[in-house]
Amino acid sequence: MKESRALPIAVALAILLLLWYAAAVALNWTQANGDLLATMSLAKPLLPAPHQIAVEFWNSTAGQRIDSKRSLIFHAAVTASSMLAGFALGVAIGLLLAILLVHVRVLDRALLPWIVASQTVPILALAPMIVVVFGAAGLTGLVPKAVISAYLSFFPVVIGVAKGLRAPDRLQLDLLHTYDAGRRRVFTVLRWPSAMRFLFPSLKVAIAAATVGAIVAELPTGAESGLGARLLAGSYYGQTLQIWAALAMASLLAASGVGAVVLLERLVIRARGGRL
């Protein structure tokens, strides 16, 4: 079982690395004056080679004090805090909206188009406004960043959970009606458990979106800390190694988030005897 899964992954990774090295050589050729070895050791390469990113990543994590501005861990922690706060806020809002949409028919028609429209506004355009508005109210730092992150992450939750809450079929609803179960009861014993199958995929998308939101939120704040700030500074100074290391950290962050959701999902599946 394990072998059959590990092998394809390893092969895919090997192919990816190979292509990456090839691309790095090709893209950095001119800058390295046609020196093959030099294409993989430039200080500001167009496309760094994988091992360069790995070294930069190592140096800026293990090679720094955690509270240092040069530590990628420090920046990741800053981003993670707004990502987690934004995720929590987004999930709370998403669940609340989903419950409202399913139980109040008027809201379904009145609110849903706006919820969908909210996601058509580019977050890059919206983020600075959110920062300014909250700043005017004296709220800076974590709050506006979490709000931007929540803005992206509530959406998959509303859509997925609303669908899940509507998943029970006529028969199951009739069954509870014969017991004279009230709305609240129908929600707790039928709708909410039915929504689990839809909740977890939504949460995975939401936590990834929360990471993006947290990073994007750091761009307009002129923040000095956070992975977004690192990316911005890196691109400003053409520090491609720094950019790529920050990107690697960002994907690590998102992946850990998704991993945590998967873990939670496994617990629920186990409590249900092996099926969601």
Added chain:
Amino acid sequence: MSDTTVEARGLDLVFGDVAALSEIDLTVARGDFVSLIGPSGCGKTSLLRVVADLAQPTGGTILVNGTTPHAARLARAYGYVFQAPALLPWRTVERNVTLPLEIIGLPKDERRARACQQLESVGLAAFARKFPWQLSGGMQQRASIARALSLQPSLLLMDEPFGALDEITRDGLNLRLLRLWEATNLTVLFVTHSIEEAAFLSSRIVVMSARPGRIVEVIESDLPRGRDLDIRDDASFHALAHRVRTALRAGHSYG
């Protein structure tokens, strides 16, 4: 409590321009096993749903246990077994059976005890901890019967409960159901498409016809209590089945 469990007079149920039920007069006495049989679309499910207060008649009157279907539903006077088991897949068999008890607020110990007893009576005691999808279709339907019985209703409404099962399984469940009915003073209103099933189980067979859904004939069974599956080879059984078949055919030539 009155001796009549269901009393329908001139019952009508119209969906748009479809007369699902028309002029239904039906009396189900306490302890009766009444089967509803008729072609698809003749309103069998509709009639059951009216009795269960899941559908509102557009005309006529109906009493369940001497009160309105609504009051009977609130009093949890009946258990409803649907055509599909409708078990909640995230609950174990036992917790599916305790679901109605949970909703009426019985304490946990009593819920357990009752579920145990009902699962025993449908032969599923060993499967209490399994999940529905780990059971065969026949076992799932038995679990749904146990669930319907857990509220200890006086009336059991069953809508083609064994329609999706193979014949052998269905025979077994029919016998079980018959024994259960004989051992209790349960009243059963049972929908089926099968003449054999209706003839074997019922004390009375209500033959219906479609468009509009109406009752063609009510046939009293003269088969003895305590019968078993072998009775289906007897002349009396054949005669009964023949009467049902004839009535069905007569109903068919109606519309």
